Amino acid sequence: MTPVAPVPTPSLAGRRVVVVNWRDLDHSLAGGSEIYAWELARGLREGGAEVELLTAREPGQAAEEVRDGIVVRRRGGALSFYPHTALRLLARRRRADAVVDPSCGLPSFAPLFLRRRTPVVLVMHHVHQEQFSTHFPAPVAAFGRWMERSVMPRIYRRSTTVAVSTSTVEEMRDQLGWTRPVGLLHNGAELPPLGAGDPAAKDPDRIAVLGRLVAHKRVDLVIRAVAILAPTRPGLHLDVIGQGPERDGLERLVAGLGLRDRVTFHGFVDEDTKAALLTRSALHVCASDAEGWGQAVIEAAGHGVPTLARDVPGLRDSIRAGETGWLVPDDADLVTVGGRLTAALTAALTEADDPAVRARHFEACQRWAHHFDWSAMRREARALVADELAKDAPAPVAQLHPGGARVAIMGGTQCVE
Incomplete structure (x- = not known):
C-alpha cells in the first residue's frame, strides 16, 4: 500500500452522522466488517461528530447503549433489520447530516429514506454474487444477486463509494458493471510492536x-x-x-x-x-x-x-x-x-x-x-465525510497509482477511476 499524504481534516463538531452496519462488535457473528464499521465510527467521533450506529439486535443484547461516545441502537434480526433501519432513517431524515452505509451482503439502501441532499457513503467490503448461492436457497440467492447487481448500483448512483481493496473494485467493475469512481479506504489492524516475538x-x-x-x-x-x-x-x-x-x-x-x-x-x-x-x-x-x-x-x-x-x-x-x-x-x-x-x-x-x-x-x-493502521483509516474516514459535508469541496486531483491505475485523492482516500 502506498501511503497517502495526510490531508488536513475540517472539524466534524456538531455534525450528526449515522453509521449503518448489519452487526455490531458484540454480535456472536461479528467479524472483520464489524471491526471496520466500529473503527470508522470511532474516527468520526474523534473528529467531533455525533455518531449513531444502527445495527441488528441479537437475543440478549441491549436495545441501546453508549460506548466511547457512540450511541449504538439495535433493532431487528437478520432480515427484519432492513425494514427497521428504513424506519429509523426516515425518522432521522431531517436530522442526519450524513450516513455511512456498508454493504454486508446488501446495504440498507439509505438514499431511499433520506433527503436527496444528504450525503451517503457506500462502503463495499466485497461483492457477494457467489456467496448468495452458498448461504441461501436458489430463489433467495437469485433475488440477492439481482438486488446487488441491478438495484444497488442504481440506488447509490449519486453516492460516494469506497471499497476496502483493489480486488473489490475489480469485482464491482466485472460483476456489477460499476462505472463510477470507487475510493479505497483500507482496513487497519491492532498489532503487537514491530519486532515483538521470537x-x-x-x-x-x-x-x-x-x-x-x-x-x-x-x-x-x-x-x-x-x-x-x-x-x-x-x-x-x-x-x-x-x-x-x-x-x-x-x-x-x-x-x-x-x-x-x-x-x-x-x-x-x-x-x-x-x-x-x-x-x-x-x-x-x-x-x-x-x-x-x-x-x-x-x-x-x-x-x-x-x-x-x-x-x-x-x-x-x-x-x-x-x-x-x-x-x-x-x-x-x-x-x-x-x-x-x-x-x-x-x-x-x-x-x-x-x-x-x-x-x-x-x-x-x-x-x-505494520503498513496497516487503524488510526490512519480513522483519519481518512474523517476526511472523507468532512469532504462530503463541505459545500465548496474541490474537485478530486487526479494522480497515477504506482500499480498503473488512475486514482484520485478523495477526502484522504485513494480513488480508483
Missing part, C-alpha cells in the same frame, strides 16, 4: 485458522488437509480460532476423521488468548472462497505468521506471495482446490521446519502488517 519459539507443526466459522470460509478443506498430512507429521496440530454457525458441523467432521487430538476449537477468544495462539503458530491457513480484505491475514502477519490461502479476491491483496505467505491457484471444483491446498500445506510446513526460513517469513510478515 520466530525460534514457534512450533513448526502448529497451524491456525482465524475467523468466523461460516460456509464460505471453507474451514473443512483445511481440516481434510490436516487429516491427509497427519500420518507423516505426528506433531501436527490445528487451532481453530473463532465462532460461527458451521462449528457443530466442523466438529462432527473432525470426529469422523479421527482428529479430535489434532484439532482444537477455541471459539471466540479474548485478544490475549488470540495473541498467545498466534505467537506459537508457524502458519495460518485461509481457504475462503473470497474476502473483501484479509483482516485475519494481517492479524496473523502482525505476529510473524505467514498465511497459505487461495488466490482469490481480498486474499491476494493482503498476502505478498513468496514473502508473507503463499497463494494456491483457485478452481471451481472444491476437490481440486483441496488437493492443491494439501500439497501447498506440505511445502509450507517443510519451509517452517527450517529456523532460518521461519525467521525470514517472520520479519517480512511483521513489516507488511
Whole structure:
C-alpha cells in the first residue's frame, strides 16, 4: 500500500452522522466488517461528530447503549433489520447530516429514506454474487444477486463509494458493471510492536485458522488437509480460532476423521488468548472462497505468521506471495482446490521446519502488517465525510497509482477511476 499524504481534516463538531452496519462488535457473528464499521465510527467521533450506529439486535443484547461516545441502537434480526433501519432513517431524515452505509451482503439502501441532499457513503467490503448461492436457497440467492447487481448500483448512483481493496473494485467493475469512481479506504489492524516475538519459539507443526466459522470460509478443506498430512507429521496440530454457525458441523467432521487430538476449537477468544495462539503458530491457513480484505491475514502477519490461502479476491491483496505467505491457484471444483491446498500445506510446513526460513517469513510478515493502521483509516474516514459535508469541496486531483491505475485523492482516500 502506498501511503497517502495526510490531508488536513475540517472539524466534524456538531455534525450528526449515522453509521449503518448489519452487526455490531458484540454480535456472536461479528467479524472483520464489524471491526471496520466500529473503527470508522470511532474516527468520526474523534473528529467531533455525533455518531449513531444502527445495527441488528441479537437475543440478549441491549436495545441501546453508549460506548466511547457512540450511541449504538439495535433493532431487528437478520432480515427484519432492513425494514427497521428504513424506519429509523426516515425518522432521522431531517436530522442526519450524513450516513455511512456498508454493504454486508446488501446495504440498507439509505438514499431511499433520506433527503436527496444528504450525503451517503457506500462502503463495499466485497461483492457477494457467489456467496448468495452458498448461504441461501436458489430463489433467495437469485433475488440477492439481482438486488446487488441491478438495484444497488442504481440506488447509490449519486453516492460516494469506497471499497476496502483493489480486488473489490475489480469485482464491482466485472460483476456489477460499476462505472463510477470507487475510493479505497483500507482496513487497519491492532498489532503487537514491530519486532515483538521470537520466530525460534514457534512450533513448526502448529497451524491456525482465524475467523468466523461460516460456509464460505471453507474451514473443512483445511481440516481434510490436516487429516491427509497427519500420518507423516505426528506433531501436527490445528487451532481453530473463532465462532460461527458451521462449528457443530466442523466438529462432527473432525470426529469422523479421527482428529479430535489434532484439532482444537477455541471459539471466540479474548485478544490475549488470540495473541498467545498466534505467537506459537508457524502458519495460518485461509481457504475462503473470497474476502473483501484479509483482516485475519494481517492479524496473523502482525505476529510473524505467514498465511497459505487461495488466490482469490481480498486474499491476494493482503498476502505478498513468496514473502508473507503463499497463494494456491483457485478452481471451481472444491476437490481440486483441496488437493492443491494439501500439497501447498506440505511445502509450507517443510519451509517452517527450517529456523532460518521461519525467521525470514517472520520479519517480512511483521513489516507488511505494520503498513496497516487503524488510526490512519480513522483519519481518512474523517476526511472523507468532512469532504462530503463541505459545500465548496474541490474537485478530486487526479494522480497515477504506482500499480498503473488512475486514482484520485478523495477526502484522504485513494480513488480508483
